[in-house]
Amino acid sequence: MFDVQRIRQDFPILSRKVNNKPLIYFDNAATSQTPKQVIDAIVDYYSNYNANIHRGVHSLSQEATDKYEEARLKIKDHFNAKHSHEIILTSGTTHGINLVAHGFGSILNSNDEVLVSALEHHSNIVPWQMLCEATGAKLKVIPMNNEGELVMTEFDKLISNKTKLVFVNHVSNALGTINPISYIIAESHKVGAAVLIDGAQACPHIKPDVQNLNVDFYVASAHKMCGPTGVGMLYGKEEWLRKLPPYQGGGEMIAEVTFEKTTYADLPHKFEAGTPNICGGIAFGAALDYMNTIGFDAIANYEHQLLKYATKKLKEIEGLKIYGISAQKTAVVSFNLEGIHPYDIGTILDKMGIAVRTGHHCAQPIMDFFKIPGTVRASFSFYNTIEEIDCLIDGVMKAKDMLS
Incomplete structure (x- = not known):
């Protein structure tokens, strides 16, 4: 069994708050978080x-x-x-x-x-x-x-x-x-x-x-x-x-x-x-x-479950479009809400402690192909949870209600 709660204990930053909310970090495609085992290796080098x-x-x-x-x-x-x-x-x-x-x-x-x-x-x-x-x-x-x-x-x-x-x-x-x-x-x-x-x-x-x-x-x-x-x-x-x-x-x-x-x-x-x-x-x-x-097979299997769950839940939101629907994907969901700029969605999510990436993601030709300025990108890692995805869905719904 994949023990995500035990794994999360290895990442000090996951226990902090952002805007008085528990941090939910969904910007892993930009930079993943660092476990204490790696932090310890850095400290050991400079200390010894x-x-x-x-x-x-x-x-x-x-x-x-x-x-x-x-x-x-x-x-x-x-x-x-x-x-x-x-x-x-x-x-x-x-x-x-x-x-x-x-x-x-x-x-x-x-x-x-x-x-x-x-x-x-x-x-x-x-x-x-x-x-x-x-x-x-x-x-x-x-x-x-x-x-x-x-x-x-x-x-x-x-x-x-x-x-x-x-x-x-x-x-x-x-x-x-x-x-x-x-x-x-x-x-x-x-x-x-x-x-x-x-x-x-x-x-x-x-x-x-x-x-x-x-x-x-x-x-x-x-x-x-x-x-x-x-x-x-x-x-x-x-x-x-x-x-x-x-x-x-x-x-x-x-x-x-x-x-x-x-x-x-x-x-x-x-x-x-x-x-x-x-x-x-x-x-x-x-x-x-x-x-x-941890094992890359275990990581891939767990992240696939996160991707399936997030995709299903996001598709249930009226007016939301997912970009990139290949059958072969890693744990990334790029989406927009009709009539709402992705930056505005990202700003509201940040107020809720949820870190996502908004914009063209240094891939402007892709955005030009879809004729959009950018997307909201939620990218998951093996230390994320289903419960965090539920918070993301609530945050997107709140953004939709506020900005529509």
Whole structure:
């Protein structure tokens, strides 16, 4: 039995009040909350072995280095990478995407094509636009339908021998749609294209196996997975990481420096210039330990029940429309009330202690497709409850009564 009340005890913030109401946190797609096990790892680092890593001969440096590299191994095992040096520790998903985009700037030319999907976050659109502007390559878009799913027959038409790169999110942050990435990866490889999957929204709910997927690049952020902000990971196949040039220059990413010539360090340090977020990396490992202790199958099953319940209850509200109704979804419900701006709904919910996200969710093309300014997005995690969803329904009804 999934003991959500016991799990909730691990999250100190869930016991606080907002506007004199018990906090109900439904903004997990933006940032998840942090359990005390991860907080303890952060405190332990700064209390007991805070030091810069790699090359230091003193004990604190060696201890910090060991802990940091242990975290890299945890990430490698979690995502089932073949080698730990295929895991590049970054500041987050956006950093990882830009690292890859920068690298392909020396590879693409004006005859090449790049595919992105209509369901992307801005961080998986803008870097590729910049790449295409710099190289002359053509950016093409896999369209979406009214259910919030990619139109795969159009993908089949778009993919060609000119396609060199394909970028798709594993899960839509705005709608919760789970994309058919296995098919996309396989078909892209048939024409020799590399594939990057934005896993920021998938990883809190799904445990990706990068070897089984046979994906070329996969990116994620710790702060979506019970970890701290400012740290994430890029997985890249070794052969691709060796082909790409460094993203930044500086300390750590070098083998030898003279004023005449610099040679670069081996993987993964080639892409990790400067002092990293040491504590963040260690805490990322602690967050993975915590989530794996609960179990991703258990998390997925419980969150699916939350999603089903919330969807059913929201559909009963007259004038409410849900956006993104794919059969394959994570625990996200994006909706609007007829004639009411989503910001106004979010403001009333906040007065009741309920945290939701309102706006375009950094996915303006999706909102343009539906011809709306934005949505109210309630995104659930394994520490949320049915009772909290009942409070959300009451809050939406109150907003409707006040604003209609």
